[in-house]
Amino acid sequence: MRFLKPTTTIKRLMSMLMITDRIDFGQGGLVIDDDDDEVLDKDLTLMQCGIEDLSVLKVLKIEKRPSQGHFPKQVTVLDSANGRKVTIPNTSLFTTVAAIRNKSLSMLNLTNCLTLQVVFKGRVLDGKTPITDLALEPDDIFQLVDDGPITFEVKNIANNPSPYIAIASLRRTDSIDVLKDHLYELFKIPVSDQKLWINARPVPDDHLILDEFKLSEQKKLVVGSKAHSPILCKTPNGDMPLFVSFNDKAGSLRSVLRHHRRVDFSTHDLVYNGVILSDDSRTLGSYGVDAEYPVCAEKKQASEPVQSPAQGPVQEPVEEQAVQEEANLTISVRNLLGEYREYKVKPSMGVNDLKIAIKARENVAVCFQRLMRQNVEIKEGTLKDCGIVDGDKVVVVRRLRPRESESRPSPEGSSSPSKRRRTE
Numbered sequence: 555m556r557f558l559k560p561t562t563t564i565k566r567l568m569s570m571l572m573i574t575d576r577i578d579f580g581q582g583g584l585v586i587d588d589d590d591d592e593v594l595d596k597d598l599t600l601m602q603c604g605i606e607d608l609s610v611l612k613v614l615k616i617e618k619r620p621s622q623g624h625f626p627k628q629v630t631v632l633d634s635a636n637g638r639k640v641t642i643p644n645t646s647l648f649t650t651v652a653a654i655r656n657k658s659l660s661m662l663n664l665t666n667c668l669t670l671q672v673v674f675k676g677r678v679l680d681g682k683t684p685i686t687d688l689a690l691e692p693d694d695i696f697q698l699v700d701d702g703p704i705t706f707e708v709k710n711i712a713n714n715p716s717p718y719i720a721i722a723s724l725r726r727t728d729s730i731d732v733l734k735d736h737l738y739e740l741f742k743i744p745v746s747d748q749k750l751w752i753n754a755r756p757v758p759d760d761h762l763i764l765d766e767f768k769l770s771e772q773k774k775l776v777v778g779s780k781a782h783s784p785i786l787c788k789t790p791n792g793d794m795p796l797f798v799s800f801n802d803k804a805g806s807l808r809s810v811l812r813h814h815r816r817v818d819f820s821t822h823d824l825v826y827n828g829v830i831l832s833d834d835s836r837t838l839g840s841y842g843v844d845a846e847y848p849v850c851a852e853k854k855q856a857s858e859p860v861q862s863p864a865q866g867p868v869q870e871p872v873e874e875q876a877v878q879e880e881a882n883l884t885i886s887v888r889n890l891l892g893e894y895r896e897y898k899v900k901p902s903m904g905v906n907d908l909k910i911a912i913k914a915r916e917n918v919a920v921c922f923q924r925l926m927r928q929n930v931e932i933k934e935g936t937l938k939d940c941g942i943v944d945g946d947k948v949v950v951v952r953r954l955r956p957r958e959s960e961s962r963p964s965p966e967g968s969s970s971p972s973k974r975r976r977t978e
Contacts, residue, residue, distance in 0.1 A: 558600060565596035577613055583648060584611050592682060595650045629685065631658040631672075631696045634765055638662060639695075652681030654696060662698075671727050673697040676762050678727050699765050701727045706769045710741045711778040711797040722775075726765040730757070733764060737777050751776040754784040754795055786848040789815040790822075793848075798838060805834025811851060822851045829896065832945050833886050840894060885942060888949045889916045901938035908937065912950060924951040 558567065564584055571577045583593040586603075587610035594603050594611075605611070628643045631654065640661040642654060655672050664670070672679045674688060674696055688694075705723045720740045724733065734745045750757035752773050769775060778797060787794045787807075794815055798807065808824055808831075811817045824831040827847045831838075843849060883901055886894045889912075897911060909920045925932050926949040932940040942948070 560601040560605075561599050563597065563599050564594045564603065567600075568596065571613075579613065582613065584613060586610075587612050593648050593684070595648065595653055595682075597649075597653050629654055629690075629696060630694075631698060633658075633662055633664070634697050634699045649685050650681060651679040651683045651685065651696075654685065655681065655698070658696075658698060664698075669701045670698050671701045673699045673727055673763060673765075676729050699727050699763065701725055704764055704769075707774055708737065708740065709774060709776045710743075711776060711782055712741065712743050724764055726763065728764050730762050741777065743777065743779060747779045749778055749780045749782060751778075751784065751797070754797075783845050785843065785845055787811055787815075787851070788848045789817050789851040790853075791815045791817065798843070800837060800839030800843070802838050803834060804831040804836055804838060804841065807831075807838065807849070808834060815851075817851045819851075821854055823854055825850050825852045830884060832884055832896070833894070833947070836886070836894060883937075883942075883944050885937075885945070886947045887912060888947065890918065890950060890952055894947075899937060901936065901942070903937050905932055905934060905937065905940065908948075916950065918950065918952065922953045924953055925949070926951055 556567075556570075568577075568579060568584060572579070583596065585593055586605070628641050629649075630639055630641050632639050640658050642657050642661070651672050655670070659667050659670070672681075674694070678701070679688075679696075702725070703723060704726050705721060708720050708722050710718055710720065722733075722736055722740065724736060730750075733750075734748050737743060737748060738745055752767060752769075752775055754776075757767075757775075767773070767775065776797065779799070781799045781801060782797050783800070784795060784797050787796055789811055792815065794811070796807075796810065804824065808819055811824075812819060826841055826843050826849045829841060831841055831843075831849075884896055884898050887897055888894050895915065897908070899908060899911075905925065906920065909923045909925065912918060912923060913920055927940065927942060927946060932942070932948075
């Protein structure tokens with residue numbers, strides 16, 4: 555039993571024991587009897603270690619403590635508030651985070667620093683943690699961060715009935731995981747499905763705290779699902795960055811641009827990477843829309859004016875206009891896999907010619923094809939005769955038997971020699 559002052563340091567007590575009791579600490583030290591063998595910091599006093607009257611201390615002797623990574627001869631600490639760095643030399647094997655904090659505060663001449671916490675790789679460190687437990691690398695840096703509250707706006711772009719914009723209140727030292735849990739409470743977006751952006755740039759999930767975001771009026775946080783992606787829309791009235799889901803319809807994107815950029819789609823097409831987004835009911839994902847290329851509102855190609863003959867009245871302007879419109883006829887054909895592909899055809903194109911074009915792209919023999927439009931099979935004549943117009947959908951259905959074996963007569967009432975009239 556020894557009578558000591560509360561201001562006696564652990565290092566002083568160990569020196570006394572080595573002299574009077576010839577205790578060999580090795581690489582160990584003193585631990586509190588009821589603690590889990592946590593070596594006390596030599597630079598702290600008995601009072602700072604929480605040692606009270608009649609406390610019992612034990613001697614912990616460690617012959618050789620394995621290194622858990624690079625043991626630095628010096629530690630770098632960054633003051634996040636003003637960007638100043640200090641280097642603390644001669645750190646010992648059992649230097650704790652609390653000792654690093656106190657020394658860095660003294661070197662930085664910081665006062666009123668009760669809310670400053672030591673942060674390492676997005677995690678607030680406990681003051682009693684030895685730095686050897688952190689597996690430090692030579693370039694690692696500790697941060698001094700103010701653990702004060704932070705309030706910021708979060709914009710929700712996910713498809714759910716929650717508010718579009720909400721106010722989040724957390725602490726500056728909170729991690730990404732804490733932020734995502736809070737966003738789940740606000741918007742009910744599953745944590746595993748959340749994706750974060752700041753200024754249209756994705757936020758990484760590791761080793762970040764809110765203080766590093768530097769959120770402001772110009773840098774706002776956006777949360778959505780992993781199906782969302784930022785895209786750039788180019789219009790004649792200016793560019794417009796948007797967050798969209800691959801499940802959004804092309805028609806919804808067209809409506810947004812019509813409302814916010816006053817785009818007249820009677821004279822413009824919505825184009826992505828050379829493909830016209832003509833079907834408003836199709837999803838953006840089916841067109842392959844992503845952040846790689848912008849979506850552009852391009853002016854439709856103007857057809858050349860028709861020159862009327864010099865003699866006689868103009869009697870065929872309608873036919874001439876029809877010839878010009880043939881080049882602009884675009885239809886969507888759904889293949890056997892359920893995928894839609896666009897075909898540019900002429901109204902005068904025959905149904906059999908369309909089947910030949912489908913065979914070239916889908917590798918389905920003509921004799922096995924059945925073409926359906928609005929649940930009605932188209933078999934003979936031209937596409938114009940079948941009522942097909944620009945933007946129509948045609949579905950390819952595979953026949954069980956080749957076309958030559960079918961006995962249904964043609965619409966004109968005649969049948970080929972290989973066909974027999976069906977018995978009603």
